[in-house]
Amino acid sequence: MKIITYPHKVTRVSILSYSQLINMNQPTQTDVARHAGVSRATVSYVINGLTDGKIPISNETRKRVLDAIDKLGYEPDARAQALSSGKTNTVALIIPDLRNPHFSEFATGVEEAARAADYHFLLSSTTLISDEYAVDIFKDLVRRRFDGLILASHFILNSKEAQEILSRIHKRGLPIVEFSEINNVDTISADYSDATREVVSYLISLGHRRIGLVYGVGGHDLGLDRLEPYQESLNAAGIEVDPGLIIECGPSIEDGYQGTLKLLTLDARPTAIIAINDLLAIGVMRAAGDLGIRVPDDLSVIGYDDIPMANYLMPRLTTVTKDAYTAGQKAFEMLIARIQTPDLPRQITHIPTKLIVRESTGQAPF
Amino acid sequence: MKIITYPHKVTRVSILSYSQLINMNQPTQTDVARHAGVSRATVSYVINGLTDGKIPISNETRKRVLDAIDKLGYEPDARAQALSSGKTNTVALIIPDLRNPHFSEFATGVEEAARAADYHFLLSSTTLISDEYAVDIFKDLVRRRFDGLILASHFILNSKEAQEILSRIHKRGLPIVEFSEINNVDTISADYSDATREVVSYLISLGHRRIGLVYGVGGHDLGLDRLEPYQESLNAAGIEVDPGLIIECGPSIEDGYQGTLKLLTLDARPTAIIAINDLLAIGVMRAAGDLGIRVPDDLSVIGYDDIPMANYLMPRLTTVTKDAYTAGQKAFEMLIARIQTPDLPRQITHIPTKLIVRESTGQAPF
C-alpha cells in the first residue's frame, strides 16, 4: 500500500493552528493555590479528600480550590504523585499478542476492572515473537514503575535476562499474578490440559484415528498444555503419535492455513485437526475449503479460546472456552488483593475450561 | 462461567513465597553512585551518554558505574526522569475498541513504531461506549502526561467535557494527530467516503437495487463517512433510500447478526448488505447462513477494514481496506515530527482506501 503525504497542503480554518499556539504548560498545584489564595498543601488536601479520616478543610476554602481547579483545567500530575507518595496506582499487563482476540478480551477485562478500581493500566504486547524484544518491553515497563504486574506472556521467560528481571522485582516484593502456572506466585490458571484430554477422547469417540495438531506458537512452548496431553491421550487410547501429523508453525492465521495445506495433502491425511487456538482454526477451515474438503463431513476441526467470532463462523467452530474477559477481571482482583495485603497466602484461581461442541466436528468419514 | 478460587491451597515449593520477601525497593541512582564511589550526577551522565556532545566521563569511571548498575539491577525511574527533564518520552493512543482487530492492528503499528523510536506507549481503549467513560479515560491519560497524542476515537468528542480537555491541551501546545479529520490538527485521514461510493456503484453494476446497511457504531456518528456516501450514491443512481434498509445497531458481531436477521426477514429483503465493518459482516454472513440464504448467490455482503481474517472466511469477504498497521506507524511518525518540530506546517496524510472484491459479492439474484 502506498501512503501519500501532502505536507505542504496547509489549510487554516479554525483558530487552532500550530504556529499560533502559546506553549504554556499544564497548570500545577502552585497555580491552583495562587488562584485560590491558599497554600499548596491545602490544594493537595482537597484533591485527596480527607486526610486520615480528618477533614480539615472548610467548605468555603474547598469550594475556592475546586473552582480554581476547574477554571484552570488543572489535572494533578500522576508522576509527581507517584514519586511523592510511593504508590503508582498502576498495574501493568503483558500479553503475547494484541492482535489475538483472545488476549484483547483478557486485556479488556483487566483494563475495565482496573479503571473501576481507579487504577491506571499499562498494557504491553510482546507482538514480535523475539526474545530481545520481550526483554525491552520488560525493561520499559520496569522503568515506568507499577504496583503490580499481570503476566500473560508466559514465554517471556524464555529469555534468561527477562527471567532475571522478573525474579528480581518479585524478590523486591512486587506483586505478580501469572496467567498460567510457572513460579510460585499468585496464579490464575486456565490450563488446557484436561480440556485437551476431553478433546482427544471426544474425537476418538467420533471414530477419528488420524488426528492432526496445528501447533502455532512461534517457536515457544506456550502450548505445552495442549501438546503433551494430546500425545498422552493418543497413546493412552492405543493410537501411536505420528509426528508427521504435528505441524509446528507461527501463530498467524496464514500460518495455520499453510500448515493445514501440508497436513491435508499427506497421503494419509488426518480426519480431524486440532488447532492450538481459534485463529489458527480459521486458517485450517479455509485451507480445507480450498482443497474441497468439507468441514465437518470430511474433516473435523477444533480450536481453543472461544474467541467471540468462533460462534459466527461457517461452520460454527467447535472450541474450548476459557472466558478471557472474566479471567482478566479476576486477575486484577487477585493482584489488588495482593497489593493491599502483601502477606496473603498464595492465591490460586482456577478458571474452568470447557469443550463447546458446535458445528465443525462430526463423525470420522472413513 | 463459574470461577473457583482456592485461596487456602497453599503450596510452597520454590524459595519465592510471599511471606519471606524482603520488601526492599528498587535501587536508585544514589545506590548506584554509592556502589561505584561516585556522585549521583556522574551516574546520570553515564546513563544519558554524552552531555551536549561533551563526554566528560572517564572510561574507568564509566565502567565502574556500569558495573554497579548491572550488579544492582538498576533501572532508572522514568517518572522521575520525566519530571526532572520535562520530557515524558511517551506517546498516548486512544482507540475506540481494543477488541476490534482493526484497531488492534492500528495500535500495534503505533506501538512498534514507538518502541523503535525509544518512546513509551500508553494505550487506552474507550471500550464501553459511554461518554462519561470516555472522559475518564481522557483525564486519566492527561494526568499521566505524555508528549503527544494519537486520537483514533473520534467519537470521544461527543462529550463536551472531553472536547474541552482536548482543546485545552492542544492550545497548550501538546502535539495531536487525529485518525480522521476533525479539528485543524495534524491528520491522518482514512476516510471511507470515496470507497463507499465505489462500493455502492459496484453493487449497482451487479444488478443490486435493494442494498441494506448494517450501521453498527454504538449510537455515535463514527460511521458517517459510510452512511452519507451510501445515501448519496443511491440517490445519484436514482434509487430511493429506504430507511427500513438501514439498521442501526451496536458494534458487536452479535449486533450485526441480529440486525441482519431483521433485514433478511423483511418482505422485500435486500439482495446486498453493506456492513460498516468486517466484524459486523461476519454476523451478517452468519445470519444469512442461518436463514438458508446463500452468500454470494442469494445475498452479497461487503465489510470494511479488511481485518486479517477477512481473507480466510467462508466465503472470503469482499471488503474495503485501509491497512491499519501502516496507518499506525505513519501516525506515530507524524506525531514525532510535530514533537520535534512544533512549528511545522499542518501535516495531512491520506491513506488510500481500496475496494477488495473477494467471494462474498456477486450478481443480484433477481
Place this chain on the structure above:
DNA sequence: TTGAAAGCGTTACCAG
C-alpha cells in the same frame, strides 16, 4: 572530569 545544589510537582509531617 567530577561534585554540589537547585528544581520538577507532588505528598505528608509538623507546627501554628
Place this chain on the structure above:
DNA sequence: CTGGTAACGCTTTCAA
C-alpha cells in the same frame, strides 16, 4: 483548619 518544609528520584546548571 492551614501553611511551611522535607522528601521522592532524577536532570541540569554551575563550580571546583
